[in-house]
Amino acid sequence: MREQSLSDAVRGIRRTALLFDQVAHHFRLMETMTTRDYLGFRDKLSPASGFQSAQLREIEIIMGLKVDDRIPLGHDNSYLRALRYPDGRPSPASKRVEARLKDVPTLLESINEWLHRTPIQGSTPEQEGDTENVRRFVENYLKAQAIEAEEAMILVRDSAPGEADRRRIEERYKQERVKAREFLLAEEVPEEDRLRVARVRAALLFIESYRELPLLAWPREVLDGLVELEQAFVIFRQRHARMVERVIGRRTGTGGSAGVDYLEQTALRYRVFRELWAVRTLMIRKTALPPLRGPDVYGFVAKE
Numbered sequence: 001m002r003e004q005s006l007s008d009a010v011r012g013i014r015r016t017a018l019l020f021d022q023v024a025h026h027f028r029l030m031e032t033m034t035t036r037d038y039l040g041f042r043d044k045l046s047p048a049s050g051f052q053s054a055q056l057r058e059i060e061i062i063m064g065l066k067v068d069d070r071i072p073l074g075h076d077n078s079y080l081r082a083l084r085y086p087d088g089r090p091s092p093a094s095k096r097v098e099a100r101l102k103d104v105p106t107l108l109e110s111i112n113e114w115l116h117r118t119p120i121q122g123s124t125p126e127q128e129g130d131t132e133n134v135r136r137f138v139e140n141y142l143k144a145q146a147i148e149a150e151e152a153m154i155l156v157r158d159s160a161p162g163e164a165d166r167r168r169i170e171e172r173y174k175q176e177r178v179k180a181r182e183f184l185l186a187e188e189v190p191e192e193d194r195l196r197v198a199r200v201r202a203a204l205l206f207i208e209s210y211r212e213l214p215l216l217a218w219p220r221e222v223l224d225g226l227v228e229l230e231q232a233f234v235i236f237r238q239r240h241a242r243m244v245e246r247v248i249g250r251r252t253g254t255g256g257s258a259g260v261d262y263l264e265q266t267a268l269r270y271r272v273f274r275e276l277w278a279v280r281t282l283m284i285r286k287t288a289l290p291p292l293r294g295p296d297v298y299g300f301v302a303k304e
């Protein structure tokens with residue numbers, strides 16, 4: 001993703017978020033149908049299903065939903081199989097989606113490639129000492145975060161009714177600190193990719209934390225747009241599941257899935273911008289942030 005295309009990207013992302021928002025409202029109209037109304041024509045629908053929506057699959061693929069994250073329906077590539085004709089021949093829908101799989105990079109990959117270039121505390125990837133600079137930023141952030149978390153923990157712990165509750169609260173905050181470190185150092189990532197992923201995560205945290213810097217104005221809009229998009233997508237999935245439960249209960253879907261159970265799983269598990277959500281847990285108050293280094297890189301002129 002090139003810097004000069006950021007404003008267009010934001011417009012496209014926000015437009016798609018609005019689309020999910022609008023479609024989710026339509027489900028209210030479907031709910032004017034009673035269960036018996038629906039059962040009256042259900043046999044005519046079967047085996048057709050929303051599971052054959054090429055458009056939804058294309059959006060998921062363009063965004064970067066990983067194949068391994070998909071909920072299996074009992075056989076391999078089931079989401080692709082469902083798009084074919086019943087005898088297994090390719091259909092226009094399956095051809096569209098299979099072509100889309102080759103359309104790379106995905107939005108997630110482009111965003112990560114772009115995030116990786118973000119100057120962090122004035123340091124860029126091609127610069128000597130960048131790895132150490134980024135590491136220093138992360139360590140300073142973790143220190144500041146630990147102080148903030150400790151203060152928050154004391155407030156909650158001291159108002160807890162019993163000793164067992166207090167211990168549980170202390171443990172919970174301790175785990176938050178452990179997880180923050182693991183996440184920012186990308187400890188779960190294979191060694192060959194670790195530094196790259198850690199830099200992307202640090203960039204996310206940096207943009208979100210120092211969001212008022214002039215150079216970060218568009219990056220912050222991109223991130224806000226992506227959160228808006230993914231949230232609207234999840235709400236669309238949830239809203240659809242709630243409508244389906246109301247109209248058909250928890251029976252098997254016409255596409256052969258577990259119906260509402262399957263739809264709820266998609267709402268819970270299908271996340272693309274996981275790291276964008278994860279940094280929200282780590283963020284701290286503006287006043288507690290480590291001091292900004294190299295402010296001129298960001299077009300920020302400090303007052304005399």
Ligand code: HEM
Pocket residue numbers: 023030038048049050051052053056240243244247248252253254255256257258259260262263266
């Ligand atoms: C009362 C009406 C509806 C019922 C009972 C219903 C039910 C279902 C069920 C049970 C599934 C899971 C797949 C299966 O086994 O069939 C599904 C998937 C789906 N439905 Fe609906 N649906 C309804 C209306 C709609 C409408 C109006 C839309 C238009 C946006 C829609 C879009 C989808 C899509 C895109 C999927 C695939 C979801 C995924 O795989 O993540 N459905 N629907």
